Amino acid sequence: MPGSTQTPQAAKTAQAIERVDTRFLETLLGYNARRATLVIVEHFMRRMAPYDLRIVDFSVLSLIAHNPGVTSRQLCSTLGVLPPNLVAIIDLLEKRELIERQPHPSDRRANGLHLSPDGEVLLRQAEETATVLEDEAAARLSAAERKTLMRLLQKIYR
Amino acid sequence: MPGSTQTPQAAKTAQAIERVDTRFLETLLGYNARRATLVIVEHFMRRMAPYDLRIVDFSVLSLIAHNPGVTSRQLCSTLGVLPPNLVAIIDLLEKRELIERQPHPSDRRANGLHLSPDGEVLLRQAEETATVLEDEAAARLSAAERKTLMRLLQKIYR
DNA sequence: TATTGTTATACTCTATAACTATA
DNA sequence: TATAGTTATAGAGTATAACAATA
Numbered sequence: 084m085p086g087s088t089q090t091p092q093a094a095k096t097a098q099a100i101e102r103v104d105t106r107f108l109e110t111l112l113g114y115n116a117r118r119a120t121l122v123i124v125e126h127f128m129r130r131m132a133p134y135d136l137r138i139v140d141f142s143v144l145s146l147i148a149h150n151p152g153v154t155s156r157q158l159c160s161t162l163g164v165l166p167p168n169l170v171a172i173i174d175l176l177e178k179r180e181l182i183e184r185q186p187h188p189s190d191r192r193a194n195g196l197h198l199s200p201d202g203e204v205l206l207r208q209a210e211e212t213a214t215v216l217e218d219e220a221a222a223r224l225s226a227a228e229r230k231t232l233m234r235l236l237q238k239i240y241r
Numbered sequence: 242m243p244g245s246t247q248t249p250q251a252a253k254t255a256q257a258i259e260r261v262d263t264r265f266l267e268t269l270l271g272y273n274a275r276r277a278t279l280v281i282v283e284h285f286m287r288r289m290a291p292y293d294l295r296i297v298d299f300s301v302l303s304l305i306a307h308n309p310g311v312t313s314r315q316l317c318s319t320l321g322v323l324p325p326n327l328v329a330i331i332d333l334l335e336k337r338e339l340i341e342r343q344p345h346p347s348d349r350r351a352n353g354l355h356l357s358p359d360g361e362v363l364l365r366q367a368e369e370t371a372t373v374l375e376d377e378a379a380a381r382l383s384a385a386e387r388k389t390l391m392r393l394l395q396k397i398y399r
Numbered sequence: 400t401a402t403t404g405t406t407a408t409a410c411t412c413t414a415t416a417a418c419t420a421t422a
Numbered sequence: 423t424a425t426a427g428t429t430a431t432a433g434a435g436t437a438t439a440a441c442a443a444t445a
């Protein structure tokens with residue numbers, strides 16, 4: 084333990100810090116939001132490891148499932164991923180045969196993205212896991228508190 | 242606009258997506274927390290640019306200010322930064338003469354970190370800016386809502 | 400002329416192994 | 423034997439420039 088050998092009365096100059104005072108940072112919304120996000124992300128990564136899905140992979144699969152035919156460009160602007168960085172993500176999911184690129188009905192530059200049958204199955208399980216995992220991460224919050232929290236967060240980013 | 246030339250009645254197969262449906266992702270706490278954090282971080286980076294401080298630099302300076310004599314190791318565990326990655330951060334702040342490494346009173350392996358007079362001045366301004374910037378980022382929230390939001394976020398990570 | 404998807408590439412952030420001085 | 427600080431380095435994530443095909 085740092086400073087655990089310090090005598091309590093040696094407190095004026097050059098004393099060792101027993102416990103770090105984080106009170107100022109904790110008055111900042113950004114600090115609290117980042118810390119909470121890290122906790123949730125940790126839960127997410129652990130629970131999604133069996134599906135070999137990162138957060139971005141899960142988000143992409145989920146958006147394709149709920150928006151069949153969506154384009155890469157639309158995914159980019161929705162998720163805040165830059166186009167060059169989405170290419171590898173899409174390539175990998177297609178190589179795993181979870182999604183398919185299909186010709187876009189009205190724009191020959193673009194691809195419409197669709198889930199494969201395997202992708203449907205995997206995503207259904209992953210979305211279920213995501214819901215369970217969130218209950219875990221927010222275990223100390225009541226249902227009403229969770230609802231309030233989501234509403235307030237949305238007020239910030241919408 | 243993607244799909245803006247689509248006729249509304251061509252809706253059954255291979256239709257183009259007009260607007261991406263994010264309703265499922267928005268039921269997830271992790272998604273909302275990440276999106277809100279990104280908004281706040283954006284505000285932060287823009288407002289802290291004049292001080293040439295990243296979030297981690299600001300956090301380190303603030304913790305040193307409120308915990309004079311704190312060690313690198315303590316900063317690492319408080320902020321979730323790995324020791325090798327903190328070295329360059331501390332080096333840079335010391336090169337800018339914002340902080341000083343001083344001998345630790347009871348452990349010759351460690352350094353006690355302290356703000357220089359210049360560091361004190363800069364941090365005072367930066368902390369003030371951080372408070373203002375948060376009011377900006379959370380402009381759509383009342384004071385009571387902000388308080389609630391912080392409390393709920395802390396319930397997740399504490 | 401602008402946009403979609405893509406390649407190449409650079410930069411930043413995060414993670415791991417191993418070393419030294421000291422506890 | 424363990425820990426604080428450090429170096430070197432690898433890997434993941436994020437960014438910009440430029441190109442072909444199409445709008």
